[in-house]
Amino acid sequence: MEWCEPRLLVPGVGSFPELHLPIQPRSKPPGKLPTKREVPYLDQVIKSLWDFHHCFSNVREHLRDTAIYSACIDERSRSKIKCIHDGEPPCRSCFKSKRPECILSGPFETGRRQSNGTKPRESAPPTSAKLNVHRDSSVEPASPKPSINDIAAGKLTKDVVLGLSPQVLLVAVTTFTQKFPELAFNHAPTFSSHVKEDVTVWIKIAATLALCHRFLPVTIKDQIPSEDELAACSRESLQSIQSVTPSISAVQSLLIMSMYEWGAGNGYGAWMHSGMATRMMQSLDVMKPDRGSEVIETEIHNRTFWACFVMDRFIFCGRSQPLALPLDTMTIQLPIGEEDFAFGGVSHAGKPMESTGPFTVDEYYTVLVEGFEIWSKVLDLIISGGRRTPGMSQPENCPWVTGSPWKKLLDSVEEWRSQHSDRLRFPASGVAVHVSLGHGEKFAYVNLLYYVCILFLNREYIPFLPIQLPEPVGPIDPPLLEASAPPGWWHSRAKDLYNAAECITLIHQQLDELNAPLLTPFAAFCSFCAGSMNGYVTSFPQMNLNRSPKSAAHEELNFLHLEKFTALWKMGRGWAQTLKRVQTLRFHVIRDRARFIGKTRSDFVALYESIHDYAGVSPIVRAETELSANGASISQLFDGNESNDSNENAQEMRNNPQPRSSVLGELMPELNPEIFLTGDEIWNQAWPMWGDQQFGTFDEAELQFNYDQDLPTL
Structure with a gap:
């Protein structure tokens, strides 16, 4: 007997080419269905098809009811914009616009409107007595889709996060890895498997989306909750898991x-x-079992520990502070290379630390870990008093003396730099080639870290207002150094200082030109530091022997970078305000040079301290004075009413125009040009010491550890 595979047609189901059932050919009238004898298990086949059809019809009718036939009244009144909702208010538009009321209007009739007035056809199962159609009771109904109300109220957020498409997660993880090289613990090839295995990994996803929200494309943002919602959810969820068993994803x-x-x-x-992350990681390290051959998991554990180490040095409270993870207590190996990590290379976690060079960008995380250890020491020296620390002016502690605190730090920085291959050094290796290979941000981060260390160390000994100085020298205000520097030593320090500021500026410029900007807190801090020095040498070009002809243009680039950063992060407001105030001070110096002769750092203590502001907060202005008799404006600073020396400085400012920033102008209106400095106490009153202003008591009513405060204007 021959067999054929005709297509099975069931009324109401439609044509499904993929469903072919073997039946015996019989001479039957066209259009009739085969019998059960002709097709074994016909009842089960029809039942399955009918269940599928019934489910599909219900979904189709529901979608038509909610997405087409109902709409927000406000949407109807404004235009024919599609109203998106989940069957109950608020709709997406009202939710985003924060309108207090959202009323959905009908019609809500089920099914399509009949043109002939006849009753719509109702779907019904076949009437065969032998066909007993029923649903399998073991199959649970599908979970309802979280609505906009649920997202807004913080309900079902875990389902919302875990329900995001793999494409969204991939974009978020990739963005995080590129923009935040200091947190290099994600293993992208196995990330999706961790999502399924770890019950707390959804919190990590929410936190990642909150942090990277500002960098994500609009098409991705439309698919996820807002940044504030994700951040709030992450905070609350992290509080709830603090008392449970710690995990790597929680850290x-x-x-x-x-x-x-x-x-x-x-x-x-x-x-x-x-x-909290550091303490939880320490407890995990104690409880960590021998993972044996689980190479990737071991390296993730290792890198997470080093990320805690980096953040321990990254988050600085503004004063000298004990480190939670001293380097001499670390017993784990430095991170392996990025390629080995991606492919599951051997990790040596648990063995003593070893460090050999030269390092390439593949070992950038090892380079960053060592670099942040040095950076924390540099920052600690400066904010602890720097050259004003008791004993630092003695001959044995002068900066050029081998073994002095300053020289030890400089030697550490240069030794660290000597371990970097030429391809990891800027400007020997350009930014473009690294961007083309996909690791431009990592390359930039390493070099920014090096140059900001050089800038901080060399800036410590320069005069604050070198009005009458013809060339680079050391401190001119107490405490003065008790020994003389070797010939040419201050010239070399000036060259290194302003070269560091120039390199920081050029790194950011090249990243911007290649559409790979690094707009993260540490990168912006480096730009702030470079801006302060580019402005300084613009006003006092003799302090680098006129070797910085592009300093004014570079200062403008620093302002522009801070504009972009401040548009994304609240942290940058203080840095931007400080640069504008320092710029205003330089204008006053040009206007009345004679009045500022003899002024030193001690006359501008708080302003000087704000230049070292690592936290992005500008001290609150407490007092200002205005000219009452003279109505001069900024443009009149260049009039020929000053001394000859002042006119020379004014001409220099003409040749190197000062930056004027649109975004910064919106954040901080132009400084009042009528403000004039008339005494030694004015700027000290206006600029309280940074540490005193930031860190009062950690009192609930007077918590001062907040860099997001409203900034006063002049």
């Missing part, structure tokens, strides 16, 4: 939220999240 979530709070201007929150 990573705390580190990500620490970075988020730091950029958002909440220094206290950043410090606390970082501290």
Whole structure:
């Protein structure tokens, strides 16, 4: 007997070419269905098809009812914009616009409107007595889709996060890895499997989306909750898991939220999240079993520990502070290379630290770990008093003396740099080639870290207002150094200082030109530091022997970078304000040079301290004075009413125009040009010491560890 595979047609189901059932050919009238005898298990086949058809019809009718036939009244009144909702208010438009009331209007009739007035056809199962159609009771109904109300109220957020498409997660993880090289613990090839295995990894996803929200394309943002919702959910969820068994994903979530709070201007929150991550990681390290051959898991554990180490040095409270993870207590190996990590290379976690060079960009995380250890020591020296620390002016502690605190740090920086291959050094290796290979941000981060260390160390000994100085020299205000520097030593320090500022500026410029900007807190801090020095040498070109002809243009680039950063992060407002105030001070110096002769750092203590502001907060102005008799404006600073020396400086400012920034102008209106400095106490009153202003008591009513405060204007 021959067999054929005709297509089975069931009324109401339609044509499904993929469903072919073997039947015996019989001479039957066309259009009749085969019998059960002809097709075994016909009842089960028809039942399955009918169940599928019934389910599909219900879904189709529901979607038509909610997405087409109902709409928000406000949407109807404004235009024929499609109203998107889940069957109950608010609709997406009202939710985003924060309208208090959202009323959905009908019609809500089920089914399509009949043109002939006949009753719509109702779907019904076949009437065969032998066909007993029923649903399998073991199959659970599908979970309802979270609505916009659920997202807004913080309900079902876990389902919302885990329900995101793999494409969204991939974009978020890739963005995080590129923009935040200091947190290099994600293993992208196995990330999706961790999502399924770890019950707390959804919090890490929410924190990652909150941190990277500002960098994501619009098409991705439309598919996820807002940044504030994700951040709030992450905070609440992290609080709820603190008392349960620690996990790697929980530690990573705390580190990500620490970075988020730091950029958002909440220094206290950043410090606390970082501290909790460190303590949780220490407990995990104690409980960690021997993982044997689980190479990737071991390296993820290793890198997460080093991320805690980096954040311990990254989140600085503004004063000298003990480190939670001293380097001499670390017993784990430095991170392996990026390629080995991606492919599951051998990790040596648990063995003593070893470090050999030369390093390439593949070992950038090892380079960053060692670099942040040095950076924390540099920053600690400066904010602890720097050259004004008791004993630092003695001959044995002068900066050129081998073994002095300053020289030890400089030697550490240069030794660290000597381990970098030529391809890891800027400007020997350009930014473009690294961007083309996909690791431009990593290359930039390493070089920014090096140059900001050089800038901080060399800036410590320059005069604050070198009005009458013809060339680079050391301090001119107490405490003076008790020994003389070797010939040419200050010239070399000036060259290194302004070269560092130039390199920081050029790195950012090249990243911007290649559409790979690094708009993260540490990168912006480096730009702020470079801007302060580019402005300084613009006003006093003799302090680098006229070797910085492009300093004014570079200062403008620093302003522009801070504009972009401030548009994304609240942290940058203080840095931008400080640069504008320093710029205004330079204008006053040009206007009345004679009045500023003899002024030193001690006359501008708080302003000087704000230049070292690592936290992005500008001291609050407490007192200002205005000219009452002279109505001069900024443009009149260049009039020929000053001394000859002042006119020379004015001409220099004409040749190197000062930056005027549109975004910064919106954030901080132009400084009042009538403000004039008439005494030694004015700027000290206006600029309280940074540490005193930031860190009062951690009192609930007077918490000062907050960098997101409203900035006063002049």
